[in-house]
Amino acid sequence: QKEVEQDPGPLSxxxxxxxxxxxxxxxxxxxxxxxxxxxxxxxxxxxxYTYSSGNKEDGRFTAQVDKSSKYISLxxxxxxxxxxxxxxxxxxxxxxxxxxxGTRLHILP
Amino acid sequence: EADIYQTPRYLVxxxxxxxxxxxxxxxxxxxMYWYQQDPGMELHLxxxxxxxxxTEKGDLSSESTVSRxxxxxxxLTLESARPSHTSQYLCASRPKGTGLFAFFGQGTRLTxx
Numbered sequence: 001q002k003e004v005e006q007d008p009g010p011l012s013x014x015x016x017x018x019x020x021x022x023x024x025x026x027x028x029x030x031x032x033x034x035x036x037x038x039x040x041x042x043x044x045x046x047x048x049y050t051y052s053s054g055n056k057e058d059g060r061f062t063a064q065v066d067k068s069s070k071y072i073s074l075x076x077x078x079x080x081x082x083x084x085x086x087x088x089x090x091x092x093x094x095x096x097x098x099x100x101x102g103t104r105l106h107i108l109p
Numbered sequence: 110e111a112d113i114y115q116t117p118r119y120l121v122x123x124x125x126x127x128x129x130x131x132x133x134x135x136x137x138x139x140x141m142y143w144y145q146q147d148p149g150m151e152l153h154l155x156x157x158x159x160x161x162x163x164t165e166k167g168d169l170s171s172e173s174t175v176s177r178x179x180x181x182x183x184x185l186t187l188e189s190a191r192p193s194h195t196s197q198y199l200c201a202s203r204p205k206g207t208g209l210f211a212f213f214g215q216g217t218r219l220t221x222x
Contacts, residue, residue, distance in 0.1 A: 008149060034210050043115075043199050043213035044152075088152070090210075095140070095159075096167070097201075097211055101151040 003027050006089055006100030014108050019076040023089035023100045026070065030091040030098075033065050035074045038086045038102065047087075048074070079107045112136050115200050115214035122190055122221055130185045130217045132200030138212075139205035141183040143167070143175060146197045146216075158183055160205075190221040 006023045013019055021035075032051055036044035048063040050056045056063045064073040076083055088102040113134040122128055134141070139160045144152040144167075154167030158177040172194070173187050183202075187194055197218050201211035 004151075006151075032210075036213075041216070041218070043201075043215045045213065046210050049210050096154055096157065097142075098154075099144075099152040101149075104149075 010104040012106040034090040138202035140203040142201040144199040
């Protein structure tokens with residue numbers, strides 16, 4: 001079983017819709033949870049990170065962590081075509097960062 | 110924007126050639142990482158370093174080697190490139206201590222023909 005599972009998509013939604021991206025994990029030792037965005041042919045860039053269970057909001061983005069279910073989510077409100085990218089969840093273990101496979105998101109104008 | 114640079118961005122090279130992928134960061138970060146990413150696949154950690162003269166192999170076995178002679182520089186070398194080495198290589202860095210997340214370079218897309 002992979003430590004971090006993420007549906008690779010692709011996920012296509014119309015502009016303005018709310019997007020929900022999710023990951024599950026198996027290692028309860030993970031402490032910090034991150035979401036990266038990666039545009040085609042670019043390196044990943046950090047979007048959000050969180051430590052505890054609950055929600056963290058930053059503009060149109062909300063990161064949600066449920067440690068009891070080992071489940072994390074990223075919500076994007078009022079999605080824009082510029083949000084089209086691959087979104088990777090990531091978690092730290094032993095000072096390494098473990099990534100999910102990434103979900104390809106297409107926002108349709 | 111993070112100050113971490115990778116060169117070259119794209120490289121096409123013949124089988125058997127020796128290549129070095131460059132990675133430099135100007136943030137003074139102690140920790141540096143190399144990830145390999147195939148299209149549509151997750152990032153796999155192949156090497157990491159906690160500081161000068163520290164290098165460790167990552168979770169994914171790789172025929173490449175790395176060195177860390179200066180804090181800011183973390184080059185990756187393939188002594189004899191093969192088509193199976195074709196991939197995207199991403200370099201990242203993190204500060205020591207309280208730094209939780211990594212900053213990535215733009216990547217080097219390597220094609221071995």
